[in-house]
Amino acid sequence: MEESGLKERVIHAAEAVLDHEGSVSALHVLMQMGWLHYVHFQDWQRQLPFYDCLERSMQSTPERRARALEFFEEWARARGLECVTAQYWPKARHPGAELQITLNNDPALEALYRKVYLKPGLAARKADKIKAQASKPPDLLVFVTFQEQECSECGEKMDKGDLTFVEGRNPLCLRCADLDHLVFLPSGDATLTRRAKKHSQLWAVVLQFNRRRRVQERQGLLVTAEGLAKAEAECLSDEEQRVARRQREAA
Known part of the structure; x- marks a missing residue:
């Protein structure tokens, strides 16, 4: 049974x-x-x-x-x-x-x-x-700090609102995490985000803890400057076509 x-x-x-x-x-x-x-x-x-x-x-x-x-x-x-x-x-x-x-x-x-x-x-x-x-490996995650802390490798002070990468239980500054060459792309433009991610050899998801809701909320991505530049150029070149398509879909 x-x-x-x-x-x-x-x-x-x-x-x-x-x-x-x-x-x-x-x-x-x-x-x-x-x-x-x-x-x-x-x-x-x-x-x-x-x-x-x-x-x-x-x-x-x-x-x-x-x-x-x-x-x-x-x-x-x-x-x-x-x-x-x-x-x-x-x-x-x-x-x-x-x-x-x-x-x-x-x-x-x-x-x-x-x-x-x-x-x-x-x-x-x-x-x-x-x-x-x-x-595929899991996405790299970077967190917005909600309090002051120190990098576990170099000891650099990280203020509230700075970005940190957590390895195990150890917070790392972006320099020690080898992510300091990336640039922040905030959420909001789905097409730009998708293209910047595609053109970046390395990228990470940026999360911030919402204390009221008790969840990590996505704030955007860290992407390479070159990847972002390519994505912005692509979005600029076909902006009219994308606007026209949205208008057709809304009609």
């Missing part, structure tokens, strides 16, 4: 994620079931202390997780779902090796956890986006 109940939970979780997201992995299923919290997944990507492997943060016993993985794989095979392999990289200036999921770094289990299954009938553009996201 317990086995059938677990199988039902796994299938229900997998189908819910697949329907909503367009893809599903074993880690998604564990999160949907409450066996893994997204905040722990984020801390693992940031490589905080005690997060050397993700399995330390998972609920239930290893045996039940193994059975859940088996049920998930059976369900995916029965559905004939297309599979791609995800790569999990640390949120760091120099990512290095992929992150470890299992306690003993078991190759077979590591491979199972990295399988991502696609929803049948996805538009080609959506499927390509999911495949690309499965292997």
Whole structure:
């Protein structure tokens, strides 16, 4: 009875994620079931202390997780779902090796956890986006400081409102993070932002903590000066066409 109940939970979780997201992995299923919290997944990507492997943060016993993985794989095979392999990289200036999921770094289990299954009938553009996201490193994040602090490497004072990059639990000034050559592009112009990001070899998302709402809110991007200049030139050259298109769509 317990086995059938677990199988039902796994299938229900997998189908819910697949329907909503367009893809599903074993880690998604564990999160949907409450066996893994997204905040722990984020801390693992940031490589905080005690997060050397993700399995330390998972609920239930290893045996039940193994059975859940088996049920998930059976369900995916029965559905004939297309599979791609995800790569999990640390949120760091120099990512290095992929992150470890299992306690003993078991190759077979590591491979199972990295399988991502696609929803049948996805538009080609959506499927390509999911495949690309499965292997790309996470976005670099830069934060607007809400209080004075010091750079953990050089000791430079950072005032409230300055930008800082956090590695582990250590705040870094942009110079020590090798991001001081980037320029800030505030949110607001979606086309300019998209093009500046495309033309920048290195970029980072700028976030500011909203104390009232208790969430990090996106403020814009740090992009290269060259990438921003190219994006501005492109936007200037086709501004009339974009205005005309918006007018046609609004009519």
